[in-house]
Amino acid sequence: MTVPNNYVSAQQTKTNIHFFALVMLMIGAVDSIRNIPSIAIFGQQLIFFVIAGAIFFLLPTGLISAELCTHFKEDSGIYRWSTTAFGHNLGALAIWLQWLNAVVWFPTSLAALTGTFAYLVFPQFAHNPSYLVIASLSIYWALTFLNLRGIRQSSRMAALGTTLGIMIPMSIIIVLSFLWIATGKPEAIHLTHKALMPALSHTGTWMSLTAVIMAFSGMELATVHVRRIRHAHVIFPKALIVSIIIILLTMGLSSLGVAIVIPHQDIVLVTGTVQALSRLFTGFHMPWLTEVVTALMLFGSLAAIINWMISPVNGLVQAAQDGYLPKFFAHENKHGTPDRLLILQAVIVSIVIGAFFVMPSINGSYWLLLDMSIELYVMMYILMFCAALKHLMTARKINLIPGGKCGAFLIVLFGLIGSITTFIVGFFPPQSIDVGTPEHYVVIFTTGLVAVIAPVILLMLYKKFRRIQNVPSSLVF
Numbered sequence: 001m002t003v004p005n006n007y008v009s010a011q012q013t014k015t016n017i018h019f020f021a022l023v024m025l026m027i028g029a030v031d032s033i034r035n036i037p038s039i040a041i042f043g044q045q046l047i048f049f050v051i052a053g054a055i056f057f058l059l060p061t062g063l064i065s066a067e068l069c070t071h072f073k074e075d076s077g078i079y080r081w082s083t084t085a086f087g088h089n090l091g092a093l094a095i096w097l098q099w100l101n102a103v104v105w106f107p108t109s110l111a112a113l114t115g116t117f118a119y120l121v122f123p124q125f126a127h128n129p130s131y132l133v134i135a136s137l138s139i140y141w142a143l144t145f146l147n148l149r150g151i152r153q154s155s156r157m158a159a160l161g162t163t164l165g166i167m168i169p170m171s172i173i174i175v176l177s178f179l180w181i182a183t184g185k186p187e188a189i190h191l192t193h194k195a196l197m198p199a200l201s202h203t204g205t206w207m208s209l210t211a212v213i214m215a216f217s218g219m220e221l222a223t224v225h226v227r228r229i230r231h232a233h234v235i236f237p238k239a240l241i242v243s244i245i246i247i248l249l250t251m252g253l254s255s256l257g258v259a260i261v262i263p264h265q266d267i268v269l270v271t272g273t274v275q276a277l278s279r280l281f282t283g284f285h286m287p288w289l290t291e292v293v294t295a296l297m298l299f300g301s302l303a304a305i306i307n308w309m310i311s312p313v314n315g316l317v318q319a320a321q322d323g324y325l326p327k328f329f330a331h332e333n334k335h336g337t338p339d340r341l342l343i344l345q346a347v348i349v350s351i352v353i354g355a356f357f358v359m360p361s362i363n364g365s366y367w368l369l370l371d372m373s374i375e376l377y378v379m380m381y382i383l384m385f386c387a388a389l390k391h392l393m394t395a396r397k398i399n400l401i402p403g404g405k406c407g408a409f410l411i412v413l414f415g416l417i418g419s420i421t422t423f424i425v426g427f428f429p430p431q432s433i434d435v436g437t438p439e440h441y442v443v444i445f446t447t448g449l450v451a452v453i454a455p456v457i458l459l460m461l462y463k464k465f466r467r468i469q470n471v472p473s474s475l476v477f
Contacts, residue, residue: 026062027166027250028303030217036258037258037267038211038215038370039255042264046211047256053216055414057212058244061219061384062220063400064388064411067399068388081391084387084391085390092319092456098377099345101312103312103348108370109308114132118271120290120291137350140349160303162303166300171250173280177253177258177260180283188263209422209425216251262275278290316341375426376453378420378422381419385419
C-alpha cells in the first residue's frame, strides 16, 4: 500500500461536496425506516445495545473505511482494500459477501415497502405472504429495468429522499412518543434503571445486537466520497460525527417510540412503523396524517432501493475485470450500466424472495433474511477490519483517525469485537419471533449461508482454470 505524499494538496483540485450533502449521503446510507420495528421489538433493552452498537460498530466502520479511502489513489472499496492486503481470492470473497448482503437485503426492504403500501391502501393484504412476494417481485423487476435505462438518483435526489422519507417520519415518531408519555397515555414498556440494563447472561438478549448492527451497517458505502472532498481531513470527520449523532438519535429514539406505543408481541416487522404512526396519530386525533407520512416513507424506501441496486454490482464489475467472472458479466450497455449483472442479480433476488414461504410466520421469514443479511455483512466487515489492521499498521501516516496508529488499532479492535460478537449471536433465534423450533431455524439458516457463500469457491476455481489453460476471459461464454 502506498500513502500519497501529496494527499492534502491533491484535495485542493477535487470537487467540493457541501457539508450538508455529505451528511445526508452518510445518513441515507445507514438510516432506514424499515429497521425501526426490528429494533423496537426488543423493548427497553434496545437503549443499551444502540449505544454498544455505536461504540463497537458504527463509529469503527465509519472511521476505518474513511481512513482507508485516503490511502488509495484511484479504486477504493472493500474489494480493493482486501485484495491489496490479502490477495485477490480474499478480495473476491469480500466483494461477494458485500454483494450477497445486498441481495438478501432487498427482499426485507421490499417487504417493508410493499407491506407499508398495503397498510395504506388495502390493509387486509399487509400480512399476506403471497401478496408480499408478488408485489416485491413486481417492484424489483420494474426498478431493474429503470436502472437498465440509465435512471439513477442524483445526490440532490438522495438528500431529498433522506430528508422527506426518513428524517421527517422518524422525527414525528420521536416527538409524538414523547407527547404520548407526557400526556399519560398507556405505555407498552416502562423505562426504569433496572430495565435499561439487559440480562447479558441470557443468549436471547444478545439478539438485540444483531438488529442494531444491521441498522447501523452501510457507512462504508458513503465514505467513497472522501477523496472528492476539499480539505477532507477537516471536513469529513466533522460530517462523520454529525451523521453518527443524527443516526443514533433518529434510529434509537424512533425505535424506542415504537416500543413505547406498540407491545413487543404485537409488532409486525414488515409494517411496525406504520402501526406506531397509526396509533400515535389516532391517539392525538389526527388519523388522516398516517396516510401522508406513510407516503413519505414509501418515497424514502423507494429511493434507497434504487441507490442500493447499482452500487454492489459495480464492485462485482471490478472482480470480473480481475478474472473472477467472465467478461460477459462485465458488459455495460449504452447507458454505462452493467446490464447483465443487473439481470443476474434480479434473478437471484427473485429466488431469495421465495423465503417468505419457508418460515411459519411473516416475522419469521423477515427475521431469517434480516439475520442472514447481517451475518454476510459482518463477515465482510471482519475482512475489512483485518485488512485495515494490515494497511494502517504499516502506513507512514494516519490521515483521519485521532491518535495516530494507536487510535487506529483501538478502533479496529472495537470493530472486530462488535463484528465477531454479532456473527456468533446470529445463530441463536430470538424467542419473541415465531421461527419454528430452534433446530429448524439453525438448519435453514446455516444451509442458507453455506448455499450463498459456496459459489465464490467456483469463482476462484474459474479464475485458476482460466489461468492454467491461458484462456482469455473474453472467449468464455
